[in-house]
Amino acid sequence: MIRAEELTFDYERLDEEGKVESRRRAVDHVNLHIRPGKFIAVLGHNGSGKSTLAKHINAILTPTEGTLWVDGMDTKDEEKLWNIRQDAGMVFQNPDNQIIGTVVEEDVGFGPENLGVPTDEIWERVEESLRTVGMLKYRHHSPNKLSGGQKQRVAIAGVMAMHPRCIVLDEPTAMLDPSGRASVIRTAQKLNQEEGITIVLITHYMEEVVEADHIFVMDDGKVVMQGSPAEIFSHVEELKKLRLDVPQATLLAYELQKRGIPLPDGILKNEELADQLCQLKSKM
Amino acid sequence: MLRDITLGQYYPAKSIIHQLDPRVKLVTTILYIISLFVAKGIAGYAVATVFLVMVVKMSKVPFRYITKGLKAVIMILMITVIFNLFMVNGEVELWRFGFLRITDKGLRTAVFMAIRLIYLIIGSSIMTLTTTPNDLTDGLEKLLGPLKKVRVPVxxxxxxxxxxxxxxxxxxxxxxxxxxxxxxxxxxxxxxxxxxxxxxxxxxxxxxxxxxxxxxxxxxxxxxxxxxxxxxxxxxMKPLHYESRDKMAYGVSWGYLLLMAVLSFAQGFYGVMLL
Amino acid sequence: MSIKIKDVNYIYAESTAYEIHALKDINLEIPDGQFIGLIGHTGSGKSTLVQHLNGLIKATSGRIYFNGRDIYGENFSMRELRSKVGLVFQYPEHQLFEVDVLSDVCFGPKNLGASKEEAERRAKEALRMVGMGEEYDKSSPFELSGGQKRRVAIAGVLAMEPEVLILDEPTAGLDPRGRDEILDQIERLQKERGITVILVSHSMEDVARYVDRMIVMNQGQVRFDGVPREVFRHGKELEEMGLAAPQMTYLMQALKDKGADVDTDATTIEEAADAIEQWLKG
Known part of the structure; x- marks a missing residue:
């Protein structure tokens, strides 16, 4: 679905005459391969390059060096630009700044309109997408009256209506409250499981990634760790060094291990930890 | 005060006015504004009032919501009224204080001017309140469509x-x-x-x-x-095409303008009778 | 510096179709030097309440006393109140406007009538307090990272030397690193200066870790007020308000449900670890 080879991107700062004054490397020789239908998470703190990477998948940015393919299409190929953007949709961080329509359904229709979809089909797609994200009853509302989580779900529906095979969500929950955050993540999971859409979730909230199929951890423009959630979260010390959070259950298990209690690595959920502890107790 | 501006805010409701094609509403608003400047005398204003009240009633937008928009322009309104009140010289003096004087003609001009401005604002508010901004821009795009030929980026x-x-x-x-x-x-x-x-x-x-x-x-x-x-x-997603109600509405609007023109013309002849 | 809130009601857009009863009969007392967490779902009235405390919003009815003086009284100076009760809004970095960091932080003290030297002295002190070194004094605030911008904005309020510091979701949108840095600095500040801090938040983990008193609001009313572990005992009610207890509370509950005889009051990792260790060895 998505493949990056030696992907590198420099932000350039131009002086007044338009010459490159300074460069800052945001993504540094990244190699990755994302298979169709997977739920992928990219973790990293601000400035780690994860958002820059995300913008490459939608061809908003093109690599300074290296190559990125979306469904076999090179993002540098300008003729494929609109195909790539239709194929890999993108949801951004700020819910207010990505809604174009003044009525929910009109906003969802914006993408298909740009693709030149016939009118009747636009209506079908809009209805279907709004139903999938659970916002159908708000179709005639103004986006300004919705909560942050609802706005993000409208934005997701707007991407869905373009019938993409992959959706990149760039910190979609950073500006939301806990219940909004949960509703957006649930929606992303549903799209992945029920519609088979590949999800690339960029985030710094670790509780959102425990269910992911695969996690990439980025730091300073590089992929520094990758693996399943259980694998990633068994490296508590490394994650702490990267100043990333670890699920609370994992932290507690780690604390107990340090106190000499023999628990396995990679515990992610409360239930898991409680089970393990009860087993230990029964053996005592 | 900024919050009181209703111009450009959409009021969701299900009314015949909401359902009209935005082009009809745009054209009607323009016709209405023209009619206000054509209007002369009480009869003309009476017809303009009836027309406006009918449209407001049919739009199902609460009246209080509409008048809120007036608050924002009350200063401009006051200045216009005061300006007309004191500056227009008529024959019959009604009131005098030093160099300030109000005449019958001044009073009449001031009142009509105020009415004209208020109706103008209410009229355009009704259009924006009953049309989603997207519809409005779609309508404008379609109406101005012919300008594309002369390279206007419509x-x-x-x-x-x-x-x-x-x-x-x-x-x-x-x-x-x-x-x-x-x-x-x-x-x-x-x-x-x-x-x-x-x-x-x-x-x-x-x-x-x-x-x-x-x-x-x-x-x-x-x-x-x-x-x-x-x-x-x-x-x-929402292409514009005229329904029969849109055609009827066009008929009503043009009919209204015609009536206003006739009234104003008659005013020229029988000025005194109609005031 | 005590604040006393008595029977405060606030009705937004009174007698219009949009009327909202945002605060209902609020009675609170905030004594000196407490670290308070103010929790509530979006729209619970918590932001409205804190804006009352420095006079940005006037209560529809009720009284607020600052050090025993009625802030709606005739001779009460709002400017003085605003210098004593500092309020840091959500996403405070959006209010930065000056050409350099130092001038921006000087804005508050200058408004209070401080001389240029005095304002700069206070600004520098405030900037060091939030961990912004001298090397940043002359940088443009718009070239800093998100976390740094936020700290500069907080310094902008600290430079007014408030005795009560209110922060409305100071960690929103920050990554874990930025979040920990800011919360640690606020905690240190509270301890070293003995000022009252009110932290508006919806992160239960943050609150459990830092505060000594928790006020929970829902639908414009104060629902719980007490030390965190007491409040977290009401897990069910908190969930009904769209809030949650800290993860540790759920874990201890899960253990107890499986028949373990543990104390479910633990709210932080350390407390939970202690309780589990005790239970395993016991």
């Missing part, structure tokens, strides 16, 4: 308008927030002379501009990500 203008309308409430809210935040840091937006007041606006305007640019940047990116590439090859 689609782009329409898109700019619709985005502006979408972001007005967001920026108003933001203004309020920044103002409060700076007040909490001891800023004072109210007292002082004009220069001090202007200086006090800097901590408000700079963050507001920065935020507006940031939003513009974000929005441009979001639009591109959703394959926006100008008006070419774009289809419409």
């Amino acid at each position: 689609h782009e203008i329409a898109m700019i308008m619709s985005i502006a309308l979408r972001f007005i409430p967001i920026l108003l809210e933001e203004t309020d927030k920044i103002m409060k935040a700076q007040t909490a840091r001891g800023a004072d937006f109210e007292s002082g002379n004009l220069i001090q007041k202007a200086k006090a606006m800097v901590p408000l305007l700079v963050p507001l501009f920065i935020s507006a640019f940031r939003r513009a940047n974000d929005l441009a990116m979001a639009m591109e990500a959703r394959c926006y590439h100008g008006g070419d090859g774009r289809t419409k």
Whole structure:
């Protein structure tokens, strides 16, 4: 679905005459391969390059060096630009700044309109997408009256209506409250499981990634760790060094291990930890 | 005060006015404005009033909501009235204080001018209250469509308008927030002379501009990500086509303008009788 | 510096179709030097309440006393109140406007009438307090990272030397690193200066870790007020308000449900670890 080879991107700062004054490397020789239908998470703190990477998948940015393919299409190929953007949709961080329509359904229709979809089909797609994200009853509302989580779900529906095979969500929950955050993540999971859409979730909230199929951890423009959630979260010390959070259950298990209690690595959920502890107790 | 502007705000309701084609509403609003300037005498204004009241009733927008829009322009209204009241010289003097005098003609002009302005604002508010900004820009785009042939970027203008309308409430809210935040840091937006007041606006305007640019940047990116590439090859979710009710509405509007013209013409002949 | 809130009601857009009863009969007392967490779902009235405390919003009815003086009284100076009760809004970095960091932080003290030297002294002190070194004094605030911008904005309020510091979701949108840095600095500040801090938040983990008193609001009313572990005992009610207890509370509950005889009051990792260790060895 998505493949990056030696992907590198420099932000350039131009002086007044338009010459490159300074460069800052945001993504540094990244190699990755994302298979169709997977739920992928990219973790990293601000400035780690994860958002820059995300913008490459939608061809908003093109690599300074290296190559990125979306469904076999090179993002540098300008003729494929609109195909790539239709194929890999993108949801951004700020819910207010990505809604174009003044009525929910009109906003969802914006993408298909740009693709030149016939009118009747636009209506079908809009209805279907709004139903999938659970916002159908708000179709005639103004986006300004919705909560942050609802706005993000409208934005997701707007991407869905373009019938993409992959959706990149760039910190979609950073500006939301806990219940909004949960509703957006649930929606992303549903799209992945029920519609088979590949999800690339960029985030710094670790509780959102425990269910992911695969996690990439980025730091300073590089992929520094990758693996399943259980694998990633068994490296508590490394994650702490990267100043990333670890699920609370994992932290507690780690604390107990340090106190000499023999628990396995990679515990992610409360239930898991409680089970393990009860087993230990029964053996005592 | 900024919050009182109803112009450009949509009031959702299910009414025949809401359902009309935006082009009909745009054209009717223009016809109505013309009619206000054609109107002469009580009869003309009476017809204009009846027409307006009918449209307001049919639109199902609460009257209080409409009049809220007037608050924002009350100053302009007052100035116009006062200006006309004292400046227009008539024959019969009604009141005098020093060099200030009010005559019958001045009073009449002032009253009619006020009515004209109020109706104009109510009339255009009704249009924006019953038409979603998207519909409005679609209508405008279609009406101005012929101008594309002379290379006027009609689609782009329409898109700019619709985005502006979408972001007005967001920026108003933001203004309020920044103002409060700076007040909490001891800023004072109210007292002082004009220069001090202007200086006090800097901590408000700079963050507001920065935020507006940031939003513009974000929005441009979001639009591109959703394959926006100008008006070419774009289809419409809600294409415009006239229904029979739209044709009827056109008939009513033109009929109304004709009536107003006739009345005004008659006024020329029988001026005294009709006042 | 005590604050006393008596029977405060606030009705937004009174007698219009949009009327909202945002605050209902609020009675609270905030004594000196407490670290308070104010929790509530979006729209619970918590932001409205804190704006009352420095006079940005006037209550529809009720009284607020600052050090025993009625802030709606005739001779009460709002400017003085605003210098004593500092309020840091959500996303405070959006209010930065000056050409350099130092001038921006000087804005508050200057508004209070401090001389240029005095304002700069206070600004520098405030900037060091939030961990912004001298090397940043002359940088443009717009070239800093998100976390740094936020700290500069907080310094902008600290430079007014408030005795009560209110922060409305100071960690929103920050990554874990930025979040920990800011919360640690606020905690240190509270301890070293003995000022009252009110932290508006919806992160239960943050609150459990830092505060000594928790006020929970829902639908414009104060629903719980007490030390965190007491409040977290009401897990069910908190969930009904769209809030949640800290993860540790759920874990201890899960253990108890499986028949373990553990104390479910633990709210932080350390407390939970202690309780589990005790239970395993016991």
